[in-house]
Every structure is written in C-alpha cells, then in structure tokens.
Amino acid sequence: MCGIAGLILSSGAPPPDPATVSRLIETLRHRGPDGSGHAVVGRVALAQNRLAIIDLVTGDQPLFAGPATLVANGEIYNDRDLRAGMPDTAFATGSDCESPLHLWLREGSAYAETLRGMYAIAIHERAQRTVTLSRDPFGIKPLYVAQVAGGLAFASEAQALLESGLVPRSVRPAAREELLQLQFTTGAETIFEGIQRVLPGETLTCADGNVLDRRRIHALPGGPPEQIDEATALARLDRALMESVELHQRSDVPYGMFLSGGVDSATLIALMARLNEEPVLAFTAGFDVPEAADEREHAETVAKAVGARHERIEVTEAMVWRHLPEIVAAMDDPAADYAIIPTWFLARRARQDVKVVLSGEGGDEIFAGYPRYASAMRPWWRGGRAMWARGSFDKVQVLRTRPTAWRDGIAATEARASESGLSRLGMAQAVDIAEWLPNDLLLKLDRCLMAHAVEGRTPFLDRGIVDAAFRLPDGLKLRDGMGKYILRKWLEQALPVARPFAPKQGFTVPIGTWIKASGARLGPLVAAQAGVAEIAHPDRVEALFRDIRRWRHGFACWKLLFYALWHERHVLGRRPAGDVFETLSAR
Structure with missing residues (x-):
C-alpha cells in the first residue's frame, strides 16, 4: 500500500517542476512512511511513497522493465500465478507489483483484465511517451486526475493536487448537494472543480498532456440469476471464501482484522482461524454512551470461540471532540459517514501491532445484506420505494436553497443497471456497488487507515467471491425479509456461536x-x-x-x-x- 502521484505534460510545456514533484510526495507521505522514490523522464514524472508490505528488501518503487516504469498503490493477490504464467520473464524483485509491469509490456492497456487485487497503477512507456493509469474494478484503491497547466496530474488523494498548487480550491455546488443529502458524492466528478476520479475498473491511456483512450473492466457479471441449489451454492461459496481470505493474508508483515458483531466480520475471523496456526488478532470498537449499540461483548464471544486475541477500544465523547478535525481532514474526498470515527480510532490502535487489516466491506453489497434491498424489490403499491429516495435535509429546513438535483447521479446509475439483465435485487446491489461502495465505504476505509499507515484489505471484494455469489438466485440472498441468507447459512455451520440468524443489532455511532x-x-x-x-x-x-x-x-x-x-x-x-x-x- 502506498501513495502515488505524477505529471503528464505536453511536449510544449516546461519539464516537471522538481518543487511540485516534492510537494506531491510530501503531501502523500502518510500513505507510505517507509520510503519514497520518483522518476522524471522528459515531460513525465512518476512519484511514490511506500508502505512496505510485500518484499521488504527489493520492492522499492519506481520499478523498471525495458522501456517502461511503474509506480503502484495496492496489492496484486494473484502475483504468484501471474509470474508462473511468464516463465521466460526475468523478474528483478519479489514485489507483487512487478508482474503488472511485465504484463503491460506483453498486453498493453488490456493488462489489467488479468489482475486480481486492489490497485491504482501508473506505467510510463518512455519510447512512445504514453502513461497508462489503471484502477481496480471495485475502486478499493483511489486515483484522481486533473487537467492542469501544461497537461495532466494524477494522485492517490485529491488533496495532493490541491496542496501542490496544481488545482485551485473550488467547490462544485452539485456535488455539495449530493454530500449533504446522500453523505457521499457520485460518479467521476469530485466535489472539487477540475478534479476527477478514475472510475473503478478504468484504464486510461495518456500522452502529451491528454487522455487519449479509456477502457473499463466491470466488477460484476451481467445476466439473470443462475439456477443452482442451496447445497451446491454453499460448497462453492466455502471454496471461494477460503481462497479469497488465504490470498488476502499474503503479507511479509503482521496482519489482523476488524471484528464487529456482524455476519461479515464473523465470517472473516472464522476463515482466518482456519488458515492461521497463531491466534488471529482482532480489534473491536465501542462507545461510552449506554444506549448506543455496543458490539464488544458479542465480538468477544466470537473471538473466544476461535481462540483469537481480542483488543477492545472505547471511543469516548472527549476523544471525538479532540480528534474529529484530524479525522475529517483525512477525508479530502468527502464522505460524511459517521463510521469514519470508530474506523479512524481502530486504525490508530491497530497500527501499534500490525500494518495490514482485513475488513468486511463489500459483504452487504455482494450478498444483499441491507434492509433497503427488500424494500427496493417490492412494487410501490406494496410499500416499496427506490433506494436513496430521501435526502437528509428534505425535512430539515436550514439550507438557503432547496437541493433539487442531488439524486441525478444515482438515477443515472440506476438507468445503466436496468440495462444489465439483472433481477430487481441485482440491480439494487449493482447501484450500491457502483456508487455507495467506492465513494463512501471504501473511501472511508482507505483514508482512515492510511492516515495511520495501515493497509486495509477487503476479502469480500474478490473476483472469486463475486463469481460464486453475485448471480445466485434472489432467494439465496434474501429470504423472509433477511438479507445475506447464503452467507448466514455458511456461518451457521462454520461458527454457530456467531448467531448469524439473530436480528441485526445495527451499528450506530452516537x-x-x-x-x-x-x-x-x-x-x-x-x-x-x-x-x-x-x-x-x-x-x-x-x-x-x-x-x-x-x-x-x-x-x-x-x-x-x-x-x-x-x-x-x-x-x-x-x-x-x-x-x-x-x-x-x-x-
């Protein structure tokens, strides 16, 4: 896990300013305190700050192969398989990010279709003077681009482009409406005028200060639900879960996990306990408000059942008021999700023991866990309603201007999902996976953990699990109004003390x-x-x-x-x- 940034300037522009490159590196240093590197060739500059996770000795970046240079932020979980598929290639390092570089030399901009992992990658081809920018299909790792004086700039965080002086600080009103009403912003355009997200799954080919081509890998399979019985689905899911967690544990540094009282994290700790000889290290947060839902006791029960070492932290009102400015400052691409508070404190505590944390983001979206999915499946005359239909300020009359266009981004994504051949439930999941997941949940996880130089990994957002679960029949996802049916059935067999069919307590920050x-x-x-x-x-x-x-x-x-x-x-x-x-x- 790292922070990357760079400049792609036109042939008529001055060479990259060393001071600007230094500011980009310095602004992203919290993402990679273990070292930094950069390469400037002609009108292209690539920079990286490293959080060393794999190949601690020879894995420093940039990486070089032939005419190409790479900087990357992320983990390529199928690196071993990729290397085995290129037996004639002489690898210079043990870094999992070297295999994408050689793949790119073989396959060009189609290289990312073979990758299994979370990543934001920049590759400069010096002879053709092109730069390829790629982001993983779920958007686990962030990447931003901006048209600047003389060409393009890119970075792992929008604030790097602001702090370096490349982009002025100006708010886009339409995105501000989304933030207030939804708590996150949608699509490629960020809240900052002139800064765009590279969309999940996108690969951009850039040259001479411009984007020349865009191609995209979609995270989800299309088509209607498949025909499969419950026993077969459970067996397939067990294999997919085991494989994904095993891949996500690959690390040359200590790792742990975030444990709540929910199905997703209980599933992860059950799998990690199977795969590890040493006790799993789990972290749980609670609050100092008696009436707040507190997951610590149930989490303790689950942890004891698998022999885990369990660390509990209490988040108090005084802690929140003291550190909230720092927490919000980490959210440069804003998501007003109050879960940033416990996530930030959990990451701070986890960093005392580990550099990698496995977390359950994506479980609700892949297995249909949210109550809103049941409502979305019902027709309006039976009480159903569209997701994200109400804004936070609809009945709170404090704004000078009534928000009117705040749902346009969601509506556009809904329209695209309706053309995918998915069921009504699948369409609702697809909308969340396209917008809510990358622009709120994963953004929160990335920024709150990277503020403390901790890498967050999300085993549910894996190609193998998506293939095993997303196109299951609706009845294996949602049954009797309860979501994640198939995952609950798996957990009931694997770790019954987790009580997967108990009513969901809910997670609310007070x-x-x-x-x-x-x-x-x-x-x-x-x-x-x-x-x-x-x-x-x-x-x-x-x-x-x-x-x-x-x-x-x-x-x-x-x-x-x-x-x-x-x-x-x-x-x-x-x-x-x-x-x-x-x-x-x-x-």
Whole structure:
C-alpha cells in the first residue's frame, strides 16, 4: 500500500517542476512512511511513497522493465500465478507489483483484465511517451486526475493536487448537494472543480498532456440469476471464501482484522482461524454512551470461540471532540459517514501491532445484506420505494436553497443497471456497488487507515467471491425479509456461536447524543463557519443544534459539523488548530 502521484505534460510545456514533484510526495507521505522514490523522464514524472508490505528488501518503487516504469498503490493477490504464467520473464524483485509491469509490456492497456487485487497503477512507456493509469474494478484503491497547466496530474488523494498548487480550491455546488443529502458524492466528478476520479475498473491511456483512450473492466457479471441449489451454492461459496481470505493474508508483515458483531466480520475471523496456526488478532470498537449499540461483548464471544486475541477500544465523547478535525481532514474526498470515527480510532490502535487489516466491506453489497434491498424489490403499491429516495435535509429546513438535483447521479446509475439483465435485487446491489461502495465505504476505509499507515484489505471484494455469489438466485440472498441468507447459512455451520440468524443489532455511532450534549456551544461555531454560512441560514443552524428532537435532526447536525470542518481544511486550506471547538473558533 502506498501513495502515488505524477505529471503528464505536453511536449510544449516546461519539464516537471522538481518543487511540485516534492510537494506531491510530501503531501502523500502518510500513505507510505517507509520510503519514497520518483522518476522524471522528459515531460513525465512518476512519484511514490511506500508502505512496505510485500518484499521488504527489493520492492522499492519506481520499478523498471525495458522501456517502461511503474509506480503502484495496492496489492496484486494473484502475483504468484501471474509470474508462473511468464516463465521466460526475468523478474528483478519479489514485489507483487512487478508482474503488472511485465504484463503491460506483453498486453498493453488490456493488462489489467488479468489482475486480481486492489490497485491504482501508473506505467510510463518512455519510447512512445504514453502513461497508462489503471484502477481496480471495485475502486478499493483511489486515483484522481486533473487537467492542469501544461497537461495532466494524477494522485492517490485529491488533496495532493490541491496542496501542490496544481488545482485551485473550488467547490462544485452539485456535488455539495449530493454530500449533504446522500453523505457521499457520485460518479467521476469530485466535489472539487477540475478534479476527477478514475472510475473503478478504468484504464486510461495518456500522452502529451491528454487522455487519449479509456477502457473499463466491470466488477460484476451481467445476466439473470443462475439456477443452482442451496447445497451446491454453499460448497462453492466455502471454496471461494477460503481462497479469497488465504490470498488476502499474503503479507511479509503482521496482519489482523476488524471484528464487529456482524455476519461479515464473523465470517472473516472464522476463515482466518482456519488458515492461521497463531491466534488471529482482532480489534473491536465501542462507545461510552449506554444506549448506543455496543458490539464488544458479542465480538468477544466470537473471538473466544476461535481462540483469537481480542483488543477492545472505547471511543469516548472527549476523544471525538479532540480528534474529529484530524479525522475529517483525512477525508479530502468527502464522505460524511459517521463510521469514519470508530474506523479512524481502530486504525490508530491497530497500527501499534500490525500494518495490514482485513475488513468486511463489500459483504452487504455482494450478498444483499441491507434492509433497503427488500424494500427496493417490492412494487410501490406494496410499500416499496427506490433506494436513496430521501435526502437528509428534505425535512430539515436550514439550507438557503432547496437541493433539487442531488439524486441525478444515482438515477443515472440506476438507468445503466436496468440495462444489465439483472433481477430487481441485482440491480439494487449493482447501484450500491457502483456508487455507495467506492465513494463512501471504501473511501472511508482507505483514508482512515492510511492516515495511520495501515493497509486495509477487503476479502469480500474478490473476483472469486463475486463469481460464486453475485448471480445466485434472489432467494439465496434474501429470504423472509433477511438479507445475506447464503452467507448466514455458511456461518451457521462454520461458527454457530456467531448467531448469524439473530436480528441485526445495527451499528450506530452516537454522534447525535454527543452533539446534543454540546449543541449550544457547537451551533454558533458551525453556523458562523464560512462554508456553512454560504449554504445555510445561521439562525436556523443554531436553533437546530440547540433543539435536537429526532434522529434526523442529529444526523443533519452531524453533516453540517462535518462540512464545516472539511471546508476549513480542504477549501480554506487551514490545518486543524486543536479540538473541534478550537478549530472552528480560529478564524
């Protein structure tokens, strides 16, 4: 896991400025504190900060082979198979990122179709003066591009392009509406004017400061549900789960996992316990609010059942107010998901023992775990409704202008999913996998873990598991209103103490409770912040913070607080000046 960046300038532009390359490297240093490297040839610069996970001795980047140079952020889990398929190739390192370089030399821009892993890759071909940029099909690893003076720039984080002065700090209003209403933004365009995401699965061919070609690998198979019985599906799923977790454990440094009270993480710890001779190291977070759902006791039961070493942390109100400016600052591409709070603290604790963590992101999307899927399958006259149909501020009247176009990105993705031949349930899953997963859940995991130089791995987002599970009959995913049926059945057999068919407790961060306790103090600070004052009536914001009566009021307050802190850091360019109150008071 690393941070990469670079410049692809036109032939008429000056060569890459060394100071700019240095700023790109420095801005991404938190992603790779184990070393850095760069290569500048003509009008192209590639840079990388390394978090050493595989081949600690010879795996430094850039990597070179013939006329090509590579920098990469990620893990290629089928590296051993790829090497075996190129017996005539003389590999210079043991790095899993060297096999994509040789594949590219053989296959050109189609090389990524063979990769199994999470990655953002840049390859410079010096003779033809092209740069190939690729991102994995689920978007586990981020990659951003921007048209800048003289050509193109790219980076693992949008903030690298801002901090280096390559792109001005300007908010795109349509994306801001999405952020407030949905809590994340959709599609290729980010919230920053002029910065785009390389979409999941995209490979871009660039030259002379421009994008010349785009091709895309889709994460999901198309077509209707397959015909398969439950016993056969379970046996196939067992093989796929074992293979994926075994691949995701490949590491030359210590690894652990995040354990909640849910089905996904219980599945992972059961598999890891099978595959490891030493006790699995598991981390669980809880909160200091008595009425908040607390998963620590159930997680402890599951951990004991498999002989795991279990580390529990408690996230307190004081911790949140002290560190929230840092947490939000990590979310340069913003996702106002309150789960960033425990994720950040878990990563901080995990870094004391490990550099790699396996996590359950993707389980709900691949196996249809969300309650909203049951609703999406029902026709409107039976109480069904479209996903993401309501925005957070629909009934909270504090904004100066009523958001109107905030659902356009979701609607466009729904339209594309409807042409895929999937079932109604499959279409709902596909929409989440295209938007919610990369632009909220995986973004949260990447930024919160990389803030502490921890690599997050997601075994459910693996080609083998997708092939085994996504096109299962709807009845093996959703049964009697309960999602993830087939995964629950597997876990019931593998680890019954996990109680996979028990009613889901739900995971809720008590941010509304914390805000309510400090609302009178927070309200004026949030209302006066420049970004919030631009979009909301200050008096109404203060009133909302003073009088939180319902869950939606607390959630709206959270989003406004998030946006205030995010705007301070990434639009105004001010670094956190202490805790939440000190940061918002510093003008």
